[in-house]
Amino acid sequence: MRVPPYHKKPGWQRFFAGIMCGAVISWCVFLFTYGTFQEKQVIMIREQKERITDLNKQIDIYREDLHKLNEDNKRKLLIQSVDVKLVNAKQYKLSQPDQMNVEENIKDNISDVITKDIESVYRTRELLKRTIENKVYTINDKTYKAKVTELTIYTRLSVEIKISFSE
Known part of the structure; x- marks a missing residue:
């Protein structure tokens, strides 16, 4: 093949x-x-x-x-500082150092709110007011009580206070 x-x-x-x-x-x-x-x-x-x-x-x-x-x-959202202002210090003829002592004393009383969140401070604002108002402040052998007129809660807690003679 x-x-x-x-x-x-x-x-x-x-x-x-x-x-x-x-x-x-x-x-x-x-x-x-x-x-x-x-x-x-x-x-x-x-x-x-x-x-x-x-x-x-x-x-x-x-x-x-x-x-x-x-x-x-x-x-x-945290409170970073506290400001306290006496509204009627001139009415009671308080000197500047006495006024600053009262403001510092109030700041010391409420300084625990620094670094707390705004919401929790807002919820406890009545307690904060009562803390300031229930304390008696002594200046030059005279006793005063404080009344919170304005409380502003933001990153800076601002408190305006009127003082009056304690009874």
């Missing part, structure tokens, strides 16, 4: 040459289209990576800003 001699028939030679040329051309087309698609995919992936890193940086910046804002809000 032997292989028939196809090399002598030009029809078969053209057929096999056409198959080979078609295979080479189709392989080149495949490589070209695959290469262009891959190049597009690589460019798209690179752009997405850059966008992801940019977005992650933005997220980090927003987190830092949010953390700072939360810290600021925590500080703002």
